[in-house]
Amino acid sequence: MAEQKATNVTWHHGEVSREDRYRLLRQKGATIWFTGLSGSGKSTIAVALETALFNQSKLSYRLDGDNVRLGINKNLGFSEQDRKENIRRIGEIAKLFGDAGVISLSSFISPYRADRDEVRRLHEAAKLPFVEVHVDCSLAVAEKRDPKGLYKKARAGEIKNFTGIDDPYEAPANPELHLHTDRMTLEQEVDIIIDYLKKHGIIGARHFTRAEDASEAIAAAR
Amino acid sequence: MAEQKATNVTWHHGEVSREDRYRLLRQKGATIWFTGLSGSGKSTIAVALETALFNQSKLSYRLDGDNVRLGINKNLGFSEQDRKENIRRIGEIAKLFGDAGVISLSSFISPYRADRDEVRRLHEAAKLPFVEVHVDCSLAVAEKRDPKGLYKKARAGEIKNFTGIDDPYEAPANPELHLHTDRMTLEQEVDIIIDYLKKHGIIGARHFTRAEDASEAIAAAR
Numbered sequence: 001m002a003e004q005k006a007t008n009v010t011w012h013h014g015e016v017s018r019e020d021r022y023r024l025l026r027q028k029g030a031t032i033w034f035t036g037l038s039g040s041g042k043s044t045i046a047v048a049l050e051t052a053l054f055n056q057s058k059l060s061y062r063l064d065g066d067n068v069r070l071g072i073n074k075n076l077g078f079s080e081q082d083r084k085e086n087i088r089r090i091g092e093i094a095k096l097f098g099d100a101g102v103i104s105l106s107s108f109i110s111p112y113r114a115d116r117d118e119v120r121r122l123h124e125a126a127k128l129p130f131v132e133v134h135v136d137c138s139l140a141v142a143e144k145r146d147p148k149g150l151y152k153k154a155r156a157g158e159i160k161n162f163t164g165i166d167d168p169y170e171a172p173a174n175p176e177l178h179l180h181t182d183r184m185t186l187e188q189e190v191d192i193i194i195d196y197l198k199k200h201g202i203i204g205a206r207h208f209t210r211a212e213d214a215s216e217a218i219a220a221a222r
Numbered sequence: 223m224a225e226q227k228a229t230n231v232t233w234h235h236g237e238v239s240r241e242d243r244y245r246l247l248r249q250k251g252a253t254i255w256f257t258g259l260s261g262s263g264k265s266t267i268a269v270a271l272e273t274a275l276f277n278q279s280k281l282s283y284r285l286d287g288d289n290v291r292l293g294i295n296k297n298l299g300f301s302e303q304d305r306k307e308n309i310r311r312i313g314e315i316a317k318l319f320g321d322a323g324v325i326s327l328s329s330f331i332s333p334y335r336a337d338r339d340e341v342r343r344l345h346e347a348a349k350l351p352f353v354e355v356h357v358d359c360s361l362a363v364a365e366k367r368d369p370k371g372l373y374k375k376a377r378a379g380e381i382k383n384f385t386g387i388d389d390p391y392e393a394p395a396n397p398e399l400h401l402h403t404d405r406m407t408l409e410q411e412v413d414i415i416i417d418y419l420k421k422h423g424i425i426g427a428r429h430f431t432r433a434e435d436a437s438e439a440i441a442a443a444r
Binding site (some may be wrong): 012013014015016020023024025047050051054055057059060061063068071072075085088089092093095096097099100101102 | 239242243246247269272273276279281293294310314315317319322324
């Protein structure tokens, strides 16, 4: 039957390895870690990137406030310790997704360099790609956008310790990618990330394409 | 080019949905939650099931002590509160994996009914399949197996609050599957779970098979 042959997955006897999952998914697991001010464009880029990856048959998954802060991290507040623990847990979850073969897209302000570096170290120890993307725009631009009305509240004193207003944003010293969202289009931003993923063999490597499926199916049908 | 056409993934403009990911992976996300005494066979079944799923080109991911207790939950001990939080977090992670389209396989004793039921409710609220599998064998058999030497330590008083010895195991009242590992073969156990997943459309539904790929590739090549 063509159905059984049209796959590049080898029959497996021992434990399934990370590399097995990579072959199955025709991609490598990785963490794309967006960091930047509220309103800088992290979520917008993550959503567009997710679509671009899907259109190339790549599996990604977004981690954001909606599914993390309201879920696993709902027992965390905004104290220094809790913000640190928030990022630590997200880093650990991203690591699990990467090990599973999924490209996770994390969109959190993650303002402190030490916390991001800890997530980076986690990934290095696990031999998983960590792509820190500085989503950069000026505070003035971010505050003008103010998509959630949070800057307004912070200026009015209704929110305390708001990044950029009364809490620092520590920009990455050496991010894998640096996107200036106040002078780039969304398409350009997504293209830069896709190019990075291809260049580093996370997507698009020859043995991950569907070409093998197609040719095997054709061969089986003949 | 056959390569582009040999896919059943539709070009996508808006946000990528859970259903999109299901189509991409040709499976539905789900949580298989193994519960049972230490030594009952949870991990053994999870490893064998992972292999069986992989051999059908299905993506699963195991959550166990190795990657959870040493990772995201490394700041939890074994107090009642911490054991509860341990299971809560694992449940939330399993939910994220299910939403991503992955079949997660959780192997934790998870002795308390209330904690497991909370995970079940999380999944119900998120409209994700939750398959509670009671991995059942007598304490005598589990203690005789004692793969990690833990019962011996518990009997010697070196480990306190050990499930089955000086802490209760609350068996599921109504699990989706009940496997008696002291009188079934591993093959039988895996088959029962695979059958359940097929019967409930999590794997193997007609529109998830690779047949479409094959026929599209053939059509494109003609």
